[in-house]
Amino acid sequence: MMGGAWFQEVFGSPETVTDECLLARATEAVRSQLGVTSAPCWTWVALQKDCIPQYYMGHFRKVEYMRHLIKENNLSLSLIGSSYDGVSVNDVIFSGRTAAEELIGAAV
Structure with missing residues (x-):
């Protein structure tokens, strides 16, 4: 490719x-x-x-800021998937696993 x-x-x-x-x-x-x-x-x-798929300049800073606002406002929301942290299947699996670990507070 x-x-x-x-x-x-x-x-x-x-x-x-x-x-x-x-x-x-x-x-x-x-x-x-x-x-x-x-x-x-x-x-x-x-x-x-x-x-x-390609992210625009500043993408990761924007995602970091959105996650900061979610945490600061104690929202029950997770940003996962190729729109946020990486476009490959491995990235999507990793972000889903990380979100699940954060939700339950322990390693899955």
């Missing part, structure tokens, strides 16, 4: 970038980062627009 906010800067317009260009960049990354020098025996390139 490649791209995100810097896609256009790195690859050019999503409307004009070719599958060959993306495949070449991915193959080079595998070679330089993992040391794999053999050519792939099978490839599939698909361009998915606007599919890599």
Whole structure:
């Protein structure tokens, strides 16, 4: 998976970038980062627009402030999930577990 906010800067317009260009960049990354020098025996390139979630600048400060207000006002509310602490499945599981531990006051 490649791209995100810097896609256009790195690859050019999503409307004009070719599958060959993306495949070449991915193959080079595998070679330089993992040391794999053999050519792939099978490839599939698909361009998915606007599919890599990204937070805006200052996101984590805003979430921290919201959690401060929740705690300060003694609200029975937890902010969990990909909207707050990370977009991966692992992040979501971790934030859910952390919220559950805080609710019961002990390690789950």
